[in-house]
Amino acid sequence: MSPGSARSDPDQELIGQGLGNLACAFFGGIPVTGVIARSGANVQAGAKTRRAAIVHALALLVAVYATASVIERIPIPALAAVLFSVAFRMLSPASFLKLWRHSRADGAVFAVTFMVIVFVDLLEGVRWGVVAALAIAALRLGRPEVLVHGARLDGHYVFALGGPLTFLSSLTIDDMLSRMDMLEGGRRVVFDVRDVRAMDSSGAAMLSGLVEHARALDQRPVIVGLSGEAKTQFLSSGGEESVLVSDERELASVLGAPSADARLRTGVERYRVTQKPRYARLFGKLAAGQSPHTLFITCSDSRINPNLITATEPGELFLLRNIGNLVSPVSAAEGTAVGAAIEYAVAILKVSKIVVCGHSSCGAMAAMLSKTPLPAGLDHLHGWIEATQVRALLRSMPSELSVDELAKLNVLAQLDHVRTYPCVAERVASGELTLSGWFFDVASGEVEWWSSEAQRFLPVGEGRERPSLPQRSPSETPRPSRAPGYLPGKVVTT
Structure with missing residues (x-):
C-alpha cells in the first residue's frame, strides 16, 4: 500500500495469516481473514516498511495481556468511531471516478462491493463483489459477435460469428434462428466461425442446431473454419x-467460384467488423505519416503475405514487390520504380533493415529455367525474360539446378544489387542498416534466412543475424556448395 515500497509475497502473507489463526485460539479469539485497515492506518501514520505491521502486532499482544481489563471498559461505539475515522481517511473518490470513466462495469463492481460492506457486512460485501465480477465476466465472455452479410456472396447468405460460443450464447443463437426464418429457401447459408475463439459442448450443439434449422427451411448449410477440438465437439454433438x-x-468449390467483386466485397465487410475497430487508433496515428522499420522486397506472387509471415501491423513494413523480387543495380536503375523505392525507404524513411525474400515454386524462376517458349503477343513478358539479369546468373549455374535452388541464389544476387546503392552502402557502413536474405517455403509455411556462417538457409530464429559485412573481393565471396562459382561478384549476406 505504501507508494514506492516493494511488493510483498502473497504466499508468505497467507502462511503468516494461517499461523496467526492457529495462535489466536490460545487467546480465546476466532479465525479471521486479513483486511487492510491496520495496514492503511500504518501507511497513513508514515510507515515505510513491513516492520510497522510487526510492531503493531506486538502492541496488540501487549495490550491483550496487560490491559485487557481496561480495554473491556471501552464502549463499542467508541471503537467503531475509531475504525470509521480510519476507513474514512482511506476513501478515495477520485480513484472510483477514474475507474468509472475507464470501465462502467468495473465501477459497478466497486459500487456493489462498497454498498454491501457499508450497509450489510464485510464478508457479504466481498462475496457480492465477487459474484458481480463473475456475472459481468460471464456476460462479456458469453456474448458472441454475429455479422449477417445477407445474400451478397453471389446469392448466398453468410453469418459470421466471433468470440466464444458457449452455453451463454443461447440468446444470440435464438436471434440467429429468427433471422434465418426470414431468409429465402433454396440458398446456401454459410456459418463462418473462423473468429470463434472458444467453443464448449453446448456451443457445438447449438451450431449443430443451426445446421438442422437451415435444412428444415430448405436452406443448404455450410460451416467454414471449424477445426481442432471445436470440430471434434461439433461431430460428437451429432x-x-x-x-x-x-x-x-x-x-468456393462448394458454392461455385464467387465473382472477384463479391469475394472482395464480403472481405471488406468482414474487415469493417473484425479489424477496423481494432486498428482505429493505429490508423489515426498513421494518418499523420509512416515510419516503417523494414524495407521488405519480395515477389508479387499471391501466396506470399509479408505481414502474415512476420506478424507485423500496418505501418511497420515498406513493401516493394515485383515478379521475381528483382532489384536492378544502381547503374541500371536510374528512373526506375525499384530504385526510387529503395532510395526513398533508406534515405527518407530511414529504415533500419532491408529484407529480400524469395519463395518456393516461384513462377518467375520457373520461367527462367523453362525451355518452353511463352505464348505470342505477351511483349512485356518476353522483354522481361530477355532483359532480366537472372539470365546472366543462369549462365554460371549447374544445368540441373531446381526452381527453389535458383530462387535462393536469386535472393543472394539481389542483395548484391541492393548494396550497389550509395545510400545503402553508406548506412550499412555506419551500422545503421542491415541486410538479410530470406526464403519462404510455401508448402511448409516456414521462413528461412541465409547464414553466412553456416553457408546455408536456416529457419528464422536459429543462428544469429549479424550486421552486413563490408564489401569483399570475388575471391573472398562465400558460395553455397550446391553451385560453386555461381556469381561473378560478391554475395552479401547477414
Whole structure:
C-alpha cells in the first residue's frame, strides 16, 4: 500500500495469516481473514516498511495481556468511531471516478462491493463483489459477435460469428434462428466461425442446431473454419462432417467460384467488423505519416503475405514487390520504380533493415529455367525474360539446378544489387542498416534466412543475424556448395 515500497509475497502473507489463526485460539479469539485497515492506518501514520505491521502486532499482544481489563471498559461505539475515522481517511473518490470513466462495469463492481460492506457486512460485501465480477465476466465472455452479410456472396447468405460460443450464447443463437426464418429457401447459408475463439459442448450443439434449422427451411448449410477440438465437439454433438469446409478454396468449390467483386466485397465487410475497430487508433496515428522499420522486397506472387509471415501491423513494413523480387543495380536503375523505392525507404524513411525474400515454386524462376517458349503477343513478358539479369546468373549455374535452388541464389544476387546503392552502402557502413536474405517455403509455411556462417538457409530464429559485412573481393565471396562459382561478384549476406 505504501507508494514506492516493494511488493510483498502473497504466499508468505497467507502462511503468516494461517499461523496467526492457529495462535489466536490460545487467546480465546476466532479465525479471521486479513483486511487492510491496520495496514492503511500504518501507511497513513508514515510507515515505510513491513516492520510497522510487526510492531503493531506486538502492541496488540501487549495490550491483550496487560490491559485487557481496561480495554473491556471501552464502549463499542467508541471503537467503531475509531475504525470509521480510519476507513474514512482511506476513501478515495477520485480513484472510483477514474475507474468509472475507464470501465462502467468495473465501477459497478466497486459500487456493489462498497454498498454491501457499508450497509450489510464485510464478508457479504466481498462475496457480492465477487459474484458481480463473475456475472459481468460471464456476460462479456458469453456474448458472441454475429455479422449477417445477407445474400451478397453471389446469392448466398453468410453469418459470421466471433468470440466464444458457449452455453451463454443461447440468446444470440435464438436471434440467429429468427433471422434465418426470414431468409429465402433454396440458398446456401454459410456459418463462418473462423473468429470463434472458444467453443464448449453446448456451443457445438447449438451450431449443430443451426445446421438442422437451415435444412428444415430448405436452406443448404455450410460451416467454414471449424477445426481442432471445436470440430471434434461439433461431430460428437451429432454434426455432419459433410457441411464442414476449412478455407476459402473449399468454400468456393462448394458454392461455385464467387465473382472477384463479391469475394472482395464480403472481405471488406468482414474487415469493417473484425479489424477496423481494432486498428482505429493505429490508423489515426498513421494518418499523420509512416515510419516503417523494414524495407521488405519480395515477389508479387499471391501466396506470399509479408505481414502474415512476420506478424507485423500496418505501418511497420515498406513493401516493394515485383515478379521475381528483382532489384536492378544502381547503374541500371536510374528512373526506375525499384530504385526510387529503395532510395526513398533508406534515405527518407530511414529504415533500419532491408529484407529480400524469395519463395518456393516461384513462377518467375520457373520461367527462367523453362525451355518452353511463352505464348505470342505477351511483349512485356518476353522483354522481361530477355532483359532480366537472372539470365546472366543462369549462365554460371549447374544445368540441373531446381526452381527453389535458383530462387535462393536469386535472393543472394539481389542483395548484391541492393548494396550497389550509395545510400545503402553508406548506412550499412555506419551500422545503421542491415541486410538479410530470406526464403519462404510455401508448402511448409516456414521462413528461412541465409547464414553466412553456416553457408546455408536456416529457419528464422536459429543462428544469429549479424550486421552486413563490408564489401569483399570475388575471391573472398562465400558460395553455397550446391553451385560453386555461381556469381561473378560478391554475395552479401547477414
